[in-house]
Amino acid sequence: MPxxxxxxxxxxxxxxxxxxxxxxxxxxxxxTWVINIGTQYDTSxxxxxxxNEYGEGVYACIGLHPIHTGASYHDQEELGSPDSALATDGKRNEQGFVSRGEIFDKDKYRELAKRGKxxxxxxxxxxxxxxxEDSIEKQKVAFIAQIELANExxxxxxLHVRNHSTNKTHNAYFDIYELIKKHSEVRLPNNMEVGLPYYKGVSHFFAGSVEDMKRFVEIGILVSFAGPITYKPKPEICDYEAVIRETPLDxxxxxxxxxxVAPVPHRGQRNEPSYVKDIVAKIxxxxxxxxxxxxxxxxLNAKRLFKF
Ligand SMILES: [Zn+2]
Structure with a gap:
């Protein structure tokens, strides 16, 4: 292992x-090994x-990011110049370029899963x-379909989980916890012995509360931390130190x-996988x-979850 x-x-x-x-x-x-993550069909x-271009050490996750289930702002870092994507992926409106939403097609992604690691x-x-509200409904439909594909x-x-910056009436962490409890059947084979926990997934770029973390851990969701834990603490937004202290190391x-979101000392630059060591050092x-x-x-935790 790396x-x-x-x-x-x-x-x-x-x-x-x-x-x-x-x-x-x-x-x-x-x-350093790398898992590249898809956000819609083309990036997946x-x-x-x-x-398939590399031997050991480069893996993929495939799926549809919640913001791509509806019209969304076009991100050039992700998809390239709006003009190159314009013909196939969307239209302009008065607020700027928007990408058209994708409907999650389980058959297409199931097929894609066979083509690599x-x-x-x-x-x-x-x-x-x-x-x-309308977009939240679409997001839930796409999410449940992806839980079903993961089961299969x-x-x-x-997992991508993000709350509104000020409106706290809805908690995406809690809604995801409920949806996973209801729909997920994943029991990873190497963890099936009675009494051992089983692992259903990971919440990347975790920015929830200690309570959100505890609920995830309880149902076998691991918690992954990203560059912002190395920035000047803003506990009123997310108390990373408290969450990290409370999260079991395994x-x-x-x-x-x-x-x-490159970690310190690379903050402000384009981020890259080699910088993950700065995040591990901070943890x-x-x-x-x-x-x-x-x-x-x-x-070891990654090996257990992703079965490398
Ligand atoms: Zn991402």
Missing amino acids: KYIDIHAHTNFKAFEEDRDEVVSRALEND KKAVEMT VVGVGECGLDYYHMD LGLPLM MILADTDSPY AQIKGLDEEIVAKQIV
Whole structure:
């Protein structure tokens, strides 16, 4: 096994078009494995293709991000210039470019799962950042379909969870917990003995409360921390230190979400999987544990969940 695993990166995105191979090779040279995450069909397909370009160490998750279930702002880092995507993927309106929503097609994704080293379904989940009821309904439909696909394929869920910045009437973490309890049947085969916990997925870029974390852990969802834990603490937004202190070490993972949210000392630059070591170091520091021990346990946790 490697020293580090970045369980959630997007080196499949357009932001890495120019130097994708250099970035991935640099991670592998730094003893860091990478799971590339799809956000809609095309980025999922790219992530799967990349698993066949490298030997051990490059894996994929395939799925439909909640914001891509409806019209959304076009992100150039993800999909390239709006003009290149315009013909196939959307239309302009007065607020700028919007991508057309995708309807999750289980058959297409099931087929895609056979074409490479696919270790999970997602990123999927709920994004309440814009809080529009109509879109929340669409997000739930797509999420449940992806839980069902994960059940069928025996794969863990790669979860995206985001709350509104001020409106606290809806909690995406709680709604996801309820939907997973109701629909998920994943029992990973190597954890089936009576009395042992089973693992259903991971919540990447965790930014919930201690209570949200405890609910996830209770149903076998691991919790992954990203670059913002290295930034100046803003406990009124998320008390990362309290959450990390309380999360059991055998339920923790780390992710970069590259190209976004680079950890200190790379903050403000394009993020890449090699920087996951800075996130692991911060987790160790907050927990007051030896960095080597924490790095080793995180790799074991990833191995257990994704069955490498
Ligand atoms: Zn992501």
